[in-house]
Amino acid sequence: MHRILASLSLAFVALLCGPQARAQQVAAETPQQMLSAQIRMQGFICEKPLGATRDKKRSRPDRAVWVLKCSNATYRISRAPDMAAKVEQLP
Structure with missing residues (x-):
């Protein structure tokens, strides 16, 4: 419940304060939060x-590859600009 209220408060402040507040809100998100939101x-x-760690061996300049660990599963996520992520559940 507190998380929902905090999220709503941040969204309200962002609407009131404009683009700068929204940019700060996005900058405060961690890679694991962004990746989990995307795969959801x-x-x-x-x-x-x-947690989320970048897979440097599989990543390329035009495609970032991450391993996202969630409480219920672990995923390998390949992200390219302007495309849906390729998501693979790891054992």
Whole structure:
């Protein structure tokens, strides 16, 4: 409940204060929060994001690859600009 109220408060402040406040709000998000939100929008379940690390071996300049650990599963996520993420559940 507190998280919902905090999110609503941040959204309200962003609306009142304009683009600068929204940019600060986005900058405060961690990679694990952004990645978990993205895969949830694509239909995957990430109950609680625990951490995200970039896979430097698999990443390329035009495609970032991350490993996202959630409380219920671990995912490898490949992200390219202007495309849906490729999500693979790891054992």
